[in-house]
Amino acid sequence: xxxxxxxxxxxxxxxxxxxxxxxxxxxxxxxxxxxxxxxxxxxxxxxxxxxxxxxxxxxxxxxxxxxxxxxxxxxxxxxxxxxxxxxxxxxxxxxxxxxxxxxxxxxxxxxxxxxxxxxxxxxxxxxxxxxxxxxxxxxxxxxxxxxxxxxxxxxxxxxxxxxxxxxxxxxxxxxxxxxxxxxxxxxxxxxxxxxxxxxxxxxxxxxxxxxxxxxxxxxxxxxxxxxxxxxxxxxxxxxxxxxxxxxxxxxxxxxxxxxxxxxxxxxxxxxxxxxxxxxxx
Amino acid sequence: xxxxxxxxxxxxxxxxxxxxxxxxxxxxxxxxxxxxxxxxxxxxxxxxxxxxxxxxxxxxxxxxxxxxxxxxxxxxxxxxxxxxxxxxxxxxxxxxxxxxxx
Numbered sequence: 386x387x388x389x390x391x392x393x394x395x396x397x398x399x400x401x402x403x404x405x406x407x408x409x410x411x412x413x414x415x416x417x418x419x420x421x422x423x424x425x426x427x428x429x430x431x432x433x434x435x436x437x438x439x440x441x442x443x444x445x446x447x448x449x450x451x452x453x454x455x456x457x458x459x460x461x462x463x464x465x466x467x468x469x470x471x472x473x474x475x476x477x478x479x480x481x482x483x484x485x486x487x488x489x490x491x492x493x494x495x496x497x498x499x500x501x502x503x504x505x506x507x508x509x510x511x512x513x514x515x516x517x518x519x520x521x522x523x524x525x526x527x528x529x530x531x532x533x534x535x536x537x538x539x540x541x542x543x544x545x546x547x548x549x550x551x552x553x554x555x556x557x558x559x560x561x562x563x564x565x566x567x568x569x570x571x572x573x574x575x576x577x578x579x580x581x582x583x584x585x586x587x588x589x590x591x592x593x594x595x596x597x598x599x600x601x602x603x604x605x606x607x608x609x610x611x612x613x614x615x616x617x618x619x620x621x622x623x624x625x626x627x628x629x630x631x632x633x634x635x636x637x638x639x640x641x642x643x644x645x646x647x648x649x650x651x652x653x654x655x656x657x658x659x660x661x662x663x664x665x666x
Numbered sequence: 667x668x669x670x671x672x673x674x675x676x677x678x679x680x681x682x683x684x685x686x687x688x689x690x691x692x693x694x695x696x697x698x699x700x701x702x703x704x705x706x707x708x709x710x711x712x713x714x715x716x717x718x719x720x721x722x723x724x725x726x727x728x729x730x731x732x733x734x735x736x737x738x739x740x741x742x743x744x745x746x747x748x749x750x751x752x753x754x755x756x757x758x759x760x761x762x763x764x765x766x767x768x
Contacts, residue, residue: 390762393682394755397689400705404693407701507733510701511694 406665408511411601411610412658414498418594419651421490426644428483429587449478457481463529464584465537469628487590488530495522495597514604521576521600525593528580553577586625588643595621609661613654620647678723679754683708684716688751691726691743699739717741725750 433446453467460481468479499515506512541549557577561570579596583589595618602614624643634642679685686706691697703713720726725747729740743751 390758390765393685394758394762397685397755400686401689401693403705404690404697408694506696506698507738510698510704511690512696514695516695 404511405606407509408506408513409605409607409610409658409662410502410505410513411605411607411613412655412662413501414494414598414601415610415613415651415655415658417497417655418494418598419648419655421494422591422594422644422648422651424490425483425486425590426641428480428486429644430640432478453479460484462534465534465542466585468584468589469586469625483587483590487593488526491522491526491590491593491597495519495526498601515601517604518597518600522593522597524576525580525583525596528576529583529589529593532577533580533584582625588621588625591621591624591647607658609654609658613650613657617647617650617654620650676750676754678719678725679750681716681719683712684720685751685754687713687716687720687741688725688743688747688754691741692748692751694742696729696740696742699741702741720747723750 432449434449435444435446453461456479460479463481463484464479499519502513502515536549536553540552543549544552554574557573558570561573576596579592583592586592595614598614598617602611605611624646633639638645679688683706687702690702690705699710699713699717702708702717703710706713708716717726717728721728723746724744726741726743729742731738731740
């Protein structure tokens with residue numbers, strides 16, 4: 386190492402960059418969550434029925450009809466204000482199956498990511514801090530499961546959203562203001578909003594995933610990781626919100642495009658990260 | 667007249683290898699002894715002495731454990747270590763700015 390300040394700063398910068406590159410491990414979580422997102426596809430397919438008394442071989446099956454009363458209590462607990470419907474959600478019919486899939490898959494994915502970074506640290510010798518990722522993910526898993534239903538039952542259901550929303554915001558600000566900074570308060574407010582989105586949109590669990598990955602990108606501080614998470618978050622917004630603008634998926638892809646597109650983004654980001662890692666060796 | 671930037675240099679931190687240890691440790695949650703040895707191209711004994719100085723100054727904490735049967739020494743930077751590193755980097759940049767402006 387050199388003695389002059391300029392050379393020393395240059396060397397320290399190079400050392401910091403190398404340590405950062407060595408601790409990067411985002412590519413595996415991207416591949417894992419890409420596959421998990423792709424694995425959700427069958428839960429969003431249409432359920433087809435044939436009217437009773439008709440021969441299934443002779444008549445064209447059609448989308449099963451449903452009423453809110455047919456849905457189990459757990460569905461109403463997880464979606465206290467119901468779920469959005471629209472052309473972009475294809476022939477989506479409310480069901481508890483995607484909820485159960487996402488809860489189990491996101492929890493397993495979270496545990497796998499934490500284990501992965503610890504395992505990688507033991508191999509490489511430099512460990513990425515995962516506390517922020519863990520906190521955001523656990524918060525975002527618990528909030529739609531317990532926080533949103535309880536808030537809906539206790540405040541929103543009784544007072545109406547016009548009164549309940551300002552009260553909730555004031556409570557969150559009061560609870561967080563003195564604990565940390567304005568940034569922390571804004572982050573908690575944003576997470577509450579995302580948790581609400583997670584309950585009302587059919588592809589809402591992708592918001593939970595996006596929140597966790599934003600936390601991961603903040604910790605990783607990698608250009609590829611950040612760009613992938615930004616594109617993924619935009620894609621999640623698109624698949625959930627495009628219906629407002631009258632968007633229809635083309636018929637041949639309508640049953641899988643809303644999960645395949647965000648999964649594709651994560652898989653590409655994971656592959657690029659993995660290739661870069663191999664090339665750097 | 668402004669204070670000379672060298673006044674901001676801390677002898678404990680300014681030593682170039684110790685500065686390297688702090689820079690790498692600040693980039694991670696924790697860093698392993700053999701990684702530092704390889705990155706800084708130091709012998710085990712030499713690195714140990716630098717780490718002891720930093721530990722005694724409260725700038726890093728050392729955690730010894732096992733990975734399977736192999737002993738491993740992990741090191742993580744303290745809040746005081748981060749503050750000292752930031753101050754040292756600021757002093758170095760100020761020194762460089764003063765040098766460049768002449």
